[in-house]
Amino acid sequence: MRYLSTRGRAPDQQFCDILLGGLAPDGGLYLPETYPKVSAADLAAWRTLSYADLAFEILSRFIDDIPAADLRAICQKTYTPAVYCNTRAGSDATAITPVTWLEAGNGPNHQGGLALLELSNGPTLAFKDMAMQLLGNLFEYVLDKRGEQTNILGATSGDTGSAAEYAMRGKHGVRVFMLSPHGRMSAFQRAQMYSLQDDNIFNIAVKGMFDDAQDIVKAVSNDHAFKAKYKIGAVNSINWGRVVAQIVYYFAGYFGATASNEQQVDMAVPSGNFGNICAGHIARMMGLPIRQLICATNENDVLDEFFRTGVYRPRSSAETHVTSSPSMDISKASNFERFVFDLVGRDPAVVCQLWQQVESGGSFDLNDTPYRDALAGFGFVSGSSSHADRLGTIRATKKAYGIVVDTHTADGLKVAAAHRDAAVPVLVLETAQAVKFEETIREALNEEPPRPEGFAHLESLPQRCEVMAVDVDVIKDFIRAHVVD
Numbered sequence: 450m451r452y453l454s455t456r457g458r459a460p461d462q463q464f465c466d467i468l469l470g471g472l473a474p475d476g477g478l479y480l481p482e483t484y485p486k487v488s489a490a491d492l493a494a495w496r497t498l499s500y501a502d503l504a505f506e507i508l509s510r511f512i513d514d515i516p517a518a519d520l521r522a523i524c525q526k527t528y529t530p531a532v533y534c535n536t537r538a539g540s541d542a543t544a545i546t547p548v549t550w551l552e553a554g555n556g557p558n559h560q561g562g563l564a565l566l567e568l569s570n571g572p573t574l575a576f577k578d579m580a581m582q583l584l585g586n587l588f589e590y591v592l593d594k595r596g597e598q599t600n601i602l603g604a605t606s607g608d609t610g611s612a613a614e615y616a617m618r619g620k621h622g623v624r625v626f627m628l629s630p631h632g633r634m635s636a637f638q639r640a641q642m643y644s645l646q647d648d649n650i651f652n653i654a655v656k657g658m659f660d661d662a663q664d665i666v667k668a669v670s671n672d673h674a675f676k677a678k679y680k681i682g683a684v685n686s687i688n689w690g691r692v693v694a695q696i697v698y699y700f701a702g703y704f705g706a707t708a709s710n711e712q713q714v715d716m717a718v719p720s721g722n723f724g725n726i727c728a729g730h731i732a733r734m735m736g737l738p739i740r741q742l743i744c745a746t747n748e749n750d751v752l753d754e755f756f757r758t759g760v761y762r763p764r765s766s767a768e769t770h771v772t773s774s775p776s777m778d779i780s781k782a783s784n785f786e787r788f789v790f791d792l793v794g795r796d797p798a799v800v801c802q803l804w805q806q807v808e809s810g811g812s813f814d815l816n817d818t819p820y821r822d823a824l825a826g827f828g829f830v831s832g833s834s835s836h837a838d839r840l841g842t843i844r845a846t847k848k849a850y851g852i853v854v855d856t857h858t859a860d861g862l863k864v865a866a867a868h869r870d871a872a873v874p875v876l877v878l879e880t881a882q883a884v885k886f887e888e889t890i891r892e893a894l895n896e897e898p899p900r901p902e903g904f905a906h907l908e909s910l911p912q913r914c915e916v917m918a919v920d921v922d923v924i925k926d927f928i929r930a931h932v933v934d
């Protein structure tokens with residue numbers, strides 16, 4: 450399988466190269482040259498597989514430069530109930546991503562039902578662990594084979610950082626430099642990252658928002674000489690490895706929620722950087738019977754605005770709200786470029802022209818272009834949620850179903866409710882556990898959220914983190930000083 454850049458000005462590459470390379474050298478994002486199609490026979494054969502075996506089947510359609518036996522072993526090592534053990538009481542840890550019905554709907558295919566797809570049972574209690582644990586094992590495997598090292602530069606609004614650090618701590622040949630928005634994450638998120646004392650982990654809090662941190666990551670990656678000299682890698686969802694691993698749980702969720710491959714489902718996805726829902730889009734393009742992808746945003750509603758109006762208008766950091774679903778405080782969604790590449794018929798010239806407008810601080814409007822009509826064929830609908838909605842949803846979910854959901858999942862539930870249909874079940878992707886956002890849970894419920902074992906004294910552990918200006922050169926100097934050749 451060859452991978453090509455959305456900007457069309459980078460050489461096509463194979464999976465292991467883009468895994469280590471991250472962003473394409475022309476500033477674009479890599480995508481497979483075609484999406485593999487799944488047949489009815491594939492769906493029938495995959496329905497009863499374990500999560501690890503399903504991951505192998507799906508990943509092997511995209512990865513042909515790792516021997517099959519090795520890829521299977523990596524999947525088996527990654528997707529175990531011991532790694533994804535932080536399940537809600539009563540959920541089946543062996544499923545890895547259990548489906549919890551809030552309302553079962555009708556019949557074996559749960560028409561009209563409402564369910565949570567539990568994705569946050571891994572070591573850091575957020576959906577990022579689903580892909581990041583795999584990435585940690587893939588990085589180690591490829592680096593060992595090549596006798597190379599990598600210095601990962603990442604940006605986080607709260608969850609990618611800890612998931613990456615837990616996946617990469619102690620891995621041979623890997624150092625992690627993680628940029629986080631100073632003072633913007635929850636106390637639990639800060640403690641998860643900043644309490645790590647491993648020699649290969651460096652936490653840097655930048656005095657800005659997530660988008661500023663993401664811009665630094667892209668600027669450093671676009672300095673080709675620096676990137677080559679310091680072997681800079683990526684773990685954000687700009688790295689295709691993240692997106693491909695996320696495709697798997699759309700299939701697992703579909704099988705978990707239906708009894709027949711004739712049935713369609715809707716999937717509601719709390720969205721920020723568009724990485725999660727982009728994986729859903731690709732699963733749908735592969736032939737998974739997803740009727741609608743419901744894109745749920747918080748007050749930072751750039752994506753919702755696009756799906757409603759056809760206008761994509763990223764906001765500046767000054768216009769980005771600090772919200773109680775902080776991991777979605779994003780106004781420039783990286784992976785949206787991957788979707789637009791598909792929307793415009795995979796024409797890199799169109800993507801270059803649109804992103805020229807975006808990168809010079811502008812916007813684009815697809816009305817009066819053929820792409821506005823084409824949009825309807827991709828199955829997206831959307832909505833946004835506010836702090837008051839979030840509190841109301843957390844309260845209503847607890848009252849009706851006895852379940853405490855996190856603030857991002859609450860955004861998903863709120864927007865899903867507006868698009869429910871008696872003909873299909875809707876699965877809301879549960880992207881984090883409530884304990885990560887304790888303050889808002891207390892405000893909503895006047896009680897403490899459930900805290901999985903092993904996290905009892907997290908916030909009282911000693912923390913270490915460097916605070917820096919939003920300045921590419923300052924970050925490069927820090928990397929230079931900490932990379933031993």
Ligand SMILES: Cc1ncc(COP(=O)(O)O)c(C=O)c1O
Nearest residue numbers: 608720721722723724725776880
């Ligand atoms: C808990 C949580 N929910 C939702 C999102 C949004 O996901 P994405 O950025 O892939 O759209 C994030 C961050 O990415 C997150 O950490």
Ligand SMILES: N[C@@H](CCOP(=O)(O)O)C(=O)O
Nearest residue numbers: 605606607608609685686776
């Ligand atoms: N919400 C993320 C932001 C980064 O997204 P990514 O999927 O591109 O890594 C976070 O919590 O850090």
